[in-house]
Amino acid sequence: MATTGNKNINSKLVLLGDVGAGKSSLVLRFVKGQFIEFQESTIGAAFFSQTLAVNDATVKFEIWDTAGQERYHSLAPMYYRGAAAAIIVYDISNQASFERAKKWVQELQSQGNPNMVMALAGNKADLVDTRKVAAEANATGFVLQLTCLQEEAQQYAQENGLFFMETSAKTAANVNEIFHEIAKRLPRVQPQNPSGMVLMDRPAERVASASCCS
Amino acid sequence: MYGIQSKRDLALELQSQIPILRPSIHTRRAQIVVKFQDLYGFTVEGNVDDVNILNEVREKVRQQGRVWWALEASKGANWYLQPSIFEGQSLKASLKLSALANAITLKKLIRKGIPPVLRPKVWFSLSGAAKKKSTAPDSYYNDLSKAVEGKVTPATRQIDHDLPRTFPGHPWLDTPEGHAALRRVLVGYSFRDSDVGYCQGLNYVAALLLLVMKTEEDAFWMLAVLLENVLVNDCYTNNLSGCHVEQRVFKDLLPKKCPRIAAHLEELDFDVSLVATEWFLCLFSKSLPSETTLRVWDVLFYEGAKVLFHVALAIFKMKEEELLVTHHVGDVINILQKTSHHLFDPDELLTVAFDKIGSMTTGTISKQRKKQEPAVMAELDQRLRRLNSIKVDDK
Ligand SMILES: Nc1nc2c(ncn2[C@@H]2O[C@H](COP(=O)(O)OP(=O)(O)O)[C@@H](O)[C@H]2O)c(=O)[nH]1
Ligand SMILES: [Mg+2]
DSSP states (O other): OOEEETTEEEEEEEEEEOTTSSHHHHHHHHHHSOOOSSOOOOSSEEEEEEEEEETTEEEEEEEEEEOOOGGGGGGHHHHHTTOSEEEEEEETTOHHHHHHHHHHHHHHHHHSOTTOEEEEEEEOTHHHHHHHHHHHHHTOOHHHHHHHHHHHHHHHHHHTTOEEEEOOTTTOTTHHHHHHHHHHHSOOSSTTOTHHHHOTTOOOSOOOOGGGGO | OOOOOOTHHHHHHHHHHGGGGOGGGHHHHTTOOEEEEOTTSOEEEEOHHHHHHHHHHHHHHHHHHHHHHHHHHHHOTTGGGSOOTTTOTTSOHHHHHHHHHHHHHHHHHHHTOOOTTTHHHHHHHHTSHHHHHHTSOTTHHHHHHHHHTTOOOHHHHHHHHHGGGSSTTOTTTTSHHHHHHHHHHHHHHHHHOTTTSOOTTHHHHHHHHHHHHOSHHHHHHHHHHIIIIISOTTSSSGGGHHHHHHHHHHHHHHHHHSHHHHHHHHHTTOOTHHHHHHHHHTTTTTTSOHHHHHHHHHHHHHHOTHHHHHHHHHHHHHTHHHHHTOOSHHHHHHHHHHHHHTOOOHHHHHHIIIIISOOOOHHHHHHHHHHHHHHHHHHHHHHHHHHHHSOOOOO
8 A cells, every 4th residue: 555654655566467578577677777588486476675756755666576377366466455556567579468468457456456556568669679670571560460459558558547658678668667657646645745646648757767776 | 595696606606705704804794795605506695694604504414414323323224214103003012112212302303404415315204205106106207207208288388487497596406407307307297296287386396305305206206295295285276275275374373473573564564475475385495595494394394384384483583573663564575585585594493483483283283274274265266256257348
């Protein structure tokens, strides 16, 4: 639950999504500014914390990076219970992971905290650029497919009260931004300061470099 | 076991770090973090105190070895294999008495640790693995390995994914040979019990079993006896329902054994399962240093699954004062993780686990499990039905 004190906000954040979508990579990029191919596999969920300064407040995220096979999903409620925010991650090159993301959104909508700030992350955005040339060359329609998915995701997010970003843990694109945006949207408990609620369409105003987050 | 490092650095690291351990510069260097290799080849990070503790542990292991050898000399090589008092109904009174005496000696002895060289033999017989193996044909494991070779299932795919992620950087486990051995054990088991198949977490357990048991076949039978006899049912199957049950039992035990901590954590709205789930699923192998983990397993194989509760409670208990002054969930987790990662002295942990936590009989724990089962089943069932009732929106 987001709790405040002197504009210090502690907020539990959970990452959910298909295996391989890049949840751990996003967290590692955000918390340590790194990208590693083979991380020790996580059992249940891994915990991280990271503090962000946003406008009027300091937000300390308590991050739960969930992991594991289907059977581990029965543990998920313990990680999203009381969470103030969630990032639902899918892999832009994998349609099935998008379908799985929608299921997580639905589970959170029916079971999670009703005021939860939810972000939809279309991860591995770097794949668009690297494969563009190849795709055009052999006309597989790969780029077209990704573009369709992007529009579909954008629309889905809008209809379901999430905000959507394409991210890349590999290049760091939009990684800090997505966490910043969540931080800004977290409800402030002080009633005289509702700014967190109305920033819906403003882009993240501070583009932090990866090095600021270590 | 959590410290990861490329294996090429291991030997170098070990050599270059050991010379700094002279006591005269001990205090000055106490804050310096060094990397070193522990008894089972894992690279760990710690300060000089930790290195010293590990050296003391090595010495204690040697002493403990002498105790075991002396007992073998006086009582005979396989004295601990004598029929246990529980099976010995038809034995003569004098024999019963000696069996009883042996059982008491053995329990104490095992809590003080089985010497690493004797572990394969002692674990194999006391856990029941030897008996399990003896009921199967001699060629069971080889036949199984051959029969499943080249088969692809969801379990084998997940296993292949996890092999390079299981203790990466370990000088044997993280080699093609180590991967292949671990793969055969896990894949073999996935075909032996299709309900379990493969569950993440077992990769760590099986990897440590391989390191201790030395042979794949013995590691396989240890895994089998662990899942089929030692642990509660369904820890790794069926939505991990057995694991959910253990977590609820644990949550019931904490206020009884550590009331102040439990009250404080309740105030912080901290769910102890957030940390304890991994402990129970990996049997502490991802959290405790290797020799400490194996000391826990020494007792686990002889006294049963209740040992996991003792140890989990002890980790909380050891940091009671620190935990009581925390204000945030994050601080609680950091304390527990740091504590468990630095428990290089197994005796420190096990003394708290058994002396301070006090006795819990397998009978009472079983009763508690029975009590929790219906609630767990109802909860899991409810979640499943809810998820199924969400209609898939075709947007
Ligand atoms: N190209 C690319 N690969 C990524 C990106 N994020 C993660 N990966 C890779 O995708 C795989 C799965 O990532 P991981 O973070 O373990 O996924 P998780 O199962 O959701 O935690 C790994 O091999 C990563 O290296 C990304 O942004 N771009
Ligand atoms: Mg992950």
